[in-house]
Amino acid sequence: MREHQLTVPVPEAWGEGIVRIEKDRPVELDVRLESVHEGILVSGTAETEYEGECSRCLREISQGVEVEFQELFAYPGDETSDFELQDDHVDLETLVRDAIVLSLPFQPVCQPDCPGLDPTTGVRLAESSGEVQDPIDPRWAALQKLTETAPASDAGLSREEN
Ligand SMILES: [Zn+2]
Numbered sequence: 001m002r003e004h005q006l007t008v009p010v011p012e013a014w015g016e017g018i019v020r021i022e023k024d025r026p027v028e029l030d031v032r033l034e035s036v037h038e039g040i041l042v043s044g045t046a047e048t049e050y051e052g053e054c055s056r057c058l059r060e061i062s063q064g065v066e067v068e069f070q071e072l073f074a075y076p077g078d079e080t081s082d083f084e085l086q087d088d089h090v091d092l093e094t095l096v097r098d099a100i101v102l103s104l105p106f107q108p109v110c111q112p113d114c115p116g117l118d119p120t121t122g123v124r125l126a127e128s129s130g131e132v133q134d135p136i137d138p139r140w141a142a143l144q145k146l147t148e149t150a151p152a153s154d155a156g157l158s159r160e161e162n
Contacts, residue, residue: 002033010048011093017099017110019052019061027096038074040084043070055107056116058126063108067099068134 006029014021031044046069050132051062073090074081083095115125 004031005029008030014097015104017034017104018055019050020106021048021050021100025049029096039072039074040090042092043091046100050104052108054110054114056109056114057126059124060109061108065100065103065104069095069099071095104139120155128148
């Protein structure tokens with residue numbers, strides 16, 4: 001049994017969704033190779049970072065991703081298997097790429113409760129200081145003017161009482 005820790009740059013961009021692993025982004029691999037009867041059993045973890053856009057507010061995001069993998073690399077022989085030893089080597093690229101790409105979120109978000117964009121103004125709701133102002137229905141706009149002037153008229157009343 002052998003254990004290896006490697007850091008390998010991604011040879012080409014992985015993933016075609018709204019987030020991806022960019023080319024040359026390092027992938028940290030923790031790999032364990034075990035000799036078994038049929039070949040070499042490879043297991044380990046891969047850790048890297050994906051980047052892209054929040055699916056709700058389109059903000060740039062990047063986030064860590066860690067996956068586990070395990071696969072038997074069979075000795076070349078009569079039986080065809082998905083993974084085979086080649087000249088005493090295991091080629092982990094397909095295995096690691098598939099594990100990482102499958103773990104990428106379909107609808108990535110910058111934060112779990114990202115409120116997205118205001119459907120009317122297109123402004124990022126998370127950035128409008130928490131106070132979401134409802135657009136005023138024009139039919140009620142005149143009433144709002146009344147409430148704005150109300151304190152002034154109260155003062156006027158109290159003066160009259162005095
Ligand atoms: Zn967002």
